[in-house]
Structure formats: structure tokens, C-alpha cells
Amino acid sequence: MSPDRDPSAPAIVSLSDEDLMAQVAEDDERAFTELVRRFQGRVINLVSRVLNDRECADDLAQEVFVRVFVHRRNYRRGSKFSTWLFTIAANLAKNEIRRRVRRRNWFSLDALQEMLKDSVIQLADPTESRESALEREQLQAAVGLAIATVPEKYRLALVLRDIEGLPYEEIALVLNIPGGTVRSRINRARSMLKRKLQPLLRKVVAP
Amino acid sequence: MNCTQARRLFGACWDDETTQVERELLESHFASCPRCRAAYDEFSRALELAASLPRVEPAPDLVERLLSRVRRLGPAPDHLPALRPVWLPVAAAAAVLVIVGILLAPWFGLRPAPPSGPSQLARQPVAQPVRVPTAAPQPAVAGAPAPRPGAGTEFVGIPDSLFDHSEDMEFILDPVTLHRGRASVARASLKQPGIQGEQAVITF
Numbered sequence: 001m002s003p004d005r006d007p008s009a010p011a012i013v014s015l016s017d018e019d020l021m022a023q024v025a026e027d028d029e030r031a032f033t034e035l036v037r038r039f040q041g042r043v044i045n046l047v048s049r050v051l052n053d054r055e056c057a058d059d060l061a062q063e064v065f066v067r068v069f070v071h072r073r074n075y076r077r078g079s080k081f082s083t084w085l086f087t088i089a090a091n092l093a094k095n096e097i098r099r100r101v102r103r104r105n106w107f108s109l110d111a112l113q114e115m116l117k118d119s120v121i122q123l124a125d126p127t128e129s130r131e132s133a134l135e136r137e138q139l140q141a142a143v144g145l146a147i148a149t150v151p152e153k154y155r156l157a158l159v160l161r162d163i164e165g166l167p168y169e170e171i172a173l174v175l176n177i178p179g180g181t182v183r184s185r186i187n188r189a190r191s192m193l194k195r196k197l198q199p200l201l202r203k204v205v206a207p
Numbered sequence: 208m209n210c211t212q213a214r215r216l217f218g219a220c221w222d223d224e225t226t227q228v229e230r231e232l233l234e235s236h237f238a239s240c241p242r243c244r245a246a247y248d249e250f251s252r253a254l255e256l257a258a259s260l261p262r263v264e265p266a267p268d269l270v271e272r273l274l275s276r277v278r279r280l281g282p283a284p285d286h287l288p289a290l291r292p293v294w295l296p297v298a299a300a301a302a303v304l305v306i307v308g309i310l311l312a313p314w315f316g317l318r319p320a321p322p323s324g325p326s327q328l329a330r331q332p333v334a335q336p337v338r339v340p341t342a343a344p345q346p347a348v349a350g351a352p353a354p355r356p357g358a359g360t361e362f363v364g365i366p367d368s369l370f371d372h373s374e375d376m377e378f379i380l381d382p383v384t385l386h387r388g389r390a391s392v393a394r395a396s397l398k399q400p401g402i403q404g405e406q407a408v409i410t411f
């Protein structure tokens with residue numbers, strides 16, 4: 001926060017996430033801004049895929065970073081910043097899912113089945129240029145909805161692994177569960193996703 | 208390798224975590240079992256579809272909105288003080304006893320307390336938000352508003368919360384040592400006009 005910062009200090013963009021977070025703990029706003037810039041895309045993507053709700057994702061992502069800021073003195077140096085950040089994001093997403101379940105404000109499996117039954121979705125063949133934007137959007141909406149109908153504890157693991165690409169060990173830390181449990185949850189989640197998308201997948205298998 | 212063994216390897220195969228031997232066994236099983244081959248194709252197609260969803264982009268003004276929000280927050284406490292809801296009923300009961308005592312005092316021939324005493328007590332809300340003294344206030348971030356003169360305390364917590372996390376919130380803020388904390392909720396007095404839900408305060 002000092003404008004007359006030491007000119008020999010390393011440029012903020014060259015600092016590691018962990019070094020930036022250490023500066024945030026010292027109330028450095030520029031370091032906080034840089035961390036938000038680095039991670040906002042991943043946080044937004046994570047929460048919007050978990051919730052299947054683009055509108056809410058912005059607010060929830062903001063909430064995640066506010067908590068990073070509020071708890072800046074609780075961050076332990078030596079732990080990976082992104083793991084800490086994803087832990088906060090996963091917990092807030094989990095709470096939001098449970099809140100919606102309580103209010104019965106949630107996606108139903110029926111909606112997904114209707115969507116898959118009625119739509120004219122054709123699986124996108126990467127070599128096929130005739131695929132219309134509309135079809136692509138419908139396909140993506142169906143996949144998003146399929147993920148959203150996977151039960152919460154499997155869904156979080158699935159999105160962290162197969163959309164955000166986190167290693168199993170990091171997912172275990174984020175979800176605070178043993179490594180073996182992470183693997184079995186992801187296996188279950190993948191089978192569920194495959195079953196839900198079956199009507200789409202068959203089309204590609206058929207000649 | 209039979210079908211069950213083959214299907215058990217689908218995940219590891221997708222994650223590229225199979226050994227050379229496992230991969231060869233799986234390939235030779237696929238060669239003789241079109242159903243497993245097709246099942247693996249469907250499995251990998253489903254995961255490809257999930258992985259190839261377009262990335263959701265943040266709103267362009269997210270950083271600015273966030274900064275203006277955190278600038279309104281007070282300085283960071285070194286450790287968040289624990290708000291223990293178990294004390295709230297006790298404090299409420301004590302306040303009621305004191306007020307009743309003061310009201311009954313004249314009946315027992317006791318001198319009434321000086322006027323400032325009871326009125327101050329009566330003004331005390333039952334559920335006090337957690338406050339910490341900020342004797343030497345240190346602005347949280349550059350441009351953070353200085354504490355009002357005379358205001359010796361700052362709110363601690365997270366204002367403007369759009370989300371109701373009043374239940375089942377469990378934070379693990381330090382993944383290395385796996386510290387656990389359970390959230391408690393400061394009700395009523397922390398509510399801001401127009402904002403639904405309750406404010407969560409994380410304790411450690």
C-alpha cells in the first residue's frame with residue numbers, strides 16, 4: 001500500500017501466488033488485485049459449472065475473494081494459495097447448493113431428460129463445419145445441466161477434476177477427504193455423467 | 208482381463224495413469240470385446256464434452272466492484288475473535304436481570320441508579336456484533352476510509368453478503384494443517400437494509 005515502494009522490489013506480475021498472498025496479508029492492495037486478476041476466471045468457471053448459473057457465479061466469485069481478503073491473516077505461508085482459494089470457493093458453492101436444495105430451487109433430472117428428448121441436438125463432430133451455433137449452444141446447455149444434476153458431493157469432485165484439471169491430491173485437500181475417497185467419488189461422478197449423457201453419446205457411436 | 212476388470216480401468220486410462228502392462232491388457236480386451244470398446248468411447252466422449260465446455264468469463268468490472276467492497280471492510284484482525292453463540296442467551300439473561308433489578312430497586316428502598324446507567328444498559332442490543340478495539344487503526348488497503356473520529360470500534364466480519372450461509376458452513380482455511388472452523392451467525396443487529404440473509408462470521 002505504500003506508493004513510494006522500493007524500486008528494486010520485483011514487479012508484482014513476476015511474484016508467485018504465495019508471495020502475493022503474503023503481501024495481501026500486509027494489506028497490499030496491488031497484490032490483492034493481481035491475485036484476483038490471476039484467479040477470477042478459474043473461480044468464476046468453477047462456481048458457474050458447479051451451480052450451472054452464470055448470473056449467480058459472479059456474486060459468488062466476489063464472495064470468495066472477499067473471504068480471501070477478510071481472512072488474509074489466516075493464510076499460512078507454505079500452503080499453496082490456489083488450494084486455499086479453491087477450498088473457499090468449493091465451500092461457498094456447497095453452501096449455495098444446499099441453500100437451493102432447501103428452497104427446492106434446483107434443476108431436476110426431468111428437465112434434463114426433457115431437454116435431451118426434445119432437442120435436435122446432434123453431437124458436434126469437430127470436422128463438421130455445418131454444425132450450427134444453435135446446436136452447439138444446445139449441446140453445451142445439455143452438458144451443463146447434466147453436470148448440475150450430479151449429486152453435490154460427486155459434482156464438486158467432478159468439476160475440480162474434469163473441468164478445472166486439479167490433481168487428485170489437491171482435490172483431496174480442497175474437499176478435505178482422503179485420496180481414495182476422491183478417486184471413488186470421481187469414478188462415480190463420471191459414470192453418472194456418462195449415463196445422463198447417454199442419449200447424446202449413442203448418436204456418435206452409431207454410424 | 209475380463210469386462211469388469213477392463214471397466215475398472217476406464218478412469219485410470221482417461222487420466223493416463225495406467226501402467227504399460229495395464230494399457231496393453233486393456234487394448235487387447237477392446238480388440239476382442241466391442242461392447243467394452245464402445246463403452247469406453249462413450250465414457251471418454253462424455254468427459255470430453257465436459258472438458259470442452261467454454262470457459263465462463265468474469266464480468267469485466269468484477270475487480271473494480273470487489274476492490275470497492277473490500278475498501279469498505281475494516282482492518283484485518285490478527286485472528287478473528289470467536290463469536291460464541293452460547294454466550295448470547297447468557298448475556299441476554301444477565302441484561303434482563305440487571306434491567307429488572309434496576310426497575311425493582313425503588314420498591315426495595317434502594318437509591319435509583321444515575322440516569323446514564325439504566326438508559327445505557329437499555330440501549331445495549333442483546334445480540335452484540337463482535338467488535339474489536341482499533342486503538343491504532345491501520346487502513347486495510349490504500350484508500351480505505353479512515354475510522355470515524357470517536358468511533359473506537361470497527362465491525363469485523365463480512366458485510367454485504369448476498370448469500371445465506373447460516374447453516375452447515377465448514378471452512379477449512381488452511382489446507383496444510385487442516386484447521387477446522389464452524390461458522391456462527393450474528394443475527395439481526397448486523398443485517399443491513401435491503402439485504403436478505405444473515406451474515407456469517409467464521410470462527411477458528
Ligand SMILES: [Zn+2]
Nearest residue numbers: 209210240243
Ligand atoms: Zn468387455
